[in-house]
Amino acid sequence: MGISVESVTKIYGNKKVLSNFSIQIPDGKIYGILGPNGSGKTTLMKIMAGISQFDSGRVIVNGIDARLDPIGVRRIVGYVPEAPNLYESLTPYEYFSFIASVRGIPSETAWKRAEELTKAFGLEEYADQFIGSLSFGTRQKVSIISSLLHAPKVLILDESINGLDPQSAKIFRDLLRSLANDGSAVVFSTHILEIAETVCDDITIMKNGAVVAQGSISDLLKEKHLEDMFIELTSDEDISSVVNALRGTLRQ
Numbered sequence: 535m536g537i538s539v540e541s542v543t544k545i546y547g548n549k550k551v552l553s554n555f556s557i558q559i560p561d562g563k564i565y566g567i568l569g570p571n572g573s574g575k576t577t578l579m580k581i582m583a584g585i586s587q588f589d590s591g592r593v594i595v596n597g598i599d600a601r602l603d604p605i606g607v608r609r610i611v612g613y614v615p616e617a618p619n620l621y622e623s624l625t626p627y628e629y630f631s632f633i634a635s636v637r638g639i640p641s642e643t644a645w646k647r648a649e650e651l652t653k654a655f656g657l658e659e660y661a662d663q664f665i666g667s668l669s670f671g672t673r674q675k676v677s678i679i680s681s682l683l684h685a686p687k688v689l690i691l692d693e694s695i696n697g698l699d700p701q702s703a704k705i706f707r708d709l710l711r712s713l714a715n716d717g718s719a720v721v722f723s724t725h726i727l728e729i730a731e732t733v734c735d736d737i738t739i740m741k742n743g744a745v746v747a748q749g750s751i752s753d754l755l756k757e758k759h760l761e762d763m764f765i766e767l768t769s770d771e772d773i774s775s776v777v778n779a780l781r782g783t784l785r786q
Contacts (some may be wrong), residue, residue, distance in 0.1 A: 536558070536559045536561045537558075537593070537596075538559075538594040540591055541592070542555045542581065542590070542593060543588065543590045544581065544588045550743055551577045552581075552588070552743040555574070555591070555740075561719045562714055563736055565734065565736050565738075566723070566724060566736070567724075567737070567738055568724065568727070568740065569741060569768060573742060577743075578723075579615075579692045579723060581600065583608065583690045585608065595607045610686060612684065612686030612688070613691075614691045616696070618674055618677040620673060623664060626657060626661050629680060630679065630680060630683060639683055647683050652679065655675045655705065671698055674696070678694060687717070687719065689713060690722070691720070694722060695707070695724060727761050731751065735750060736748075737749070737754065739763070739767055740768075
């Protein structure tokens with residue numbers, strides 16, 4: 535069933551963060567959300583995860599109305615924020631146990647999944663250290679593993695590959711593809727265009743809370759390179775002029 539976002543508007547104060555925004559994210563696909571800082575990506579991800587409310591429109595996540603039942607959405611979704619929000623006084627294994635109890639995952643199932651994911655992401659040597667003492671990248675691994683413990687049908691990732699070492703990033707990308715192949719809907723935002731270009735089936739490019747391009751990655755790449763398209767659609771400045779000005783400044 536995937537995710538359906540229909541004409542969603544979100545206003546913070548006097549600013550319209552999302553403006554009549556619509557996307558359709560089907561099961562079995564990896565969907566990329568691209569856009570410059572301040573384009574509304576994180577707000578959109580939180581709305582789809584059932585964390586943030588919105589002012590108008592409709593959001594359906596795997597058949598659940600996010601406005602009417604946000605807790606139901608949070609129950610089925612795996613969500614990884616850009617900055618890990620974890621209990622720093624717990625160890626990773628203690629945190630996984632806590633997440634399993636909250637989600638009602640049988641302890642034997644949770645333990646097996648946590649053990650296998652911990653090994654895959656190279657987290658074993660940190661499993662008994664306090665989360666607060668871990669590096670950003672290691673805490674990101676803890677956040678990713680905790681989002682996967684309940685084998686979610688919908689996985690929402692906000693800049694979640696950032697901070698991962700190359701091996702873990704490769705494992706994570708391959709795992710996302712495996713989850714999509716098994717029928718899950720996977721959506722992630724990223725600033726790394728090369729990742730979007732090689733991993734995503736479909737993408738949406740955002741600017742100022744609105745869609746500026748949308749479609750399959752194969753169709754969009756027929757027109758031009760993704761980086762060129764992204765800059766052309768989202769930048770208010772001519773890049774060559776900026777670079778020439780900087781070159782002149784550095785020569786002085």
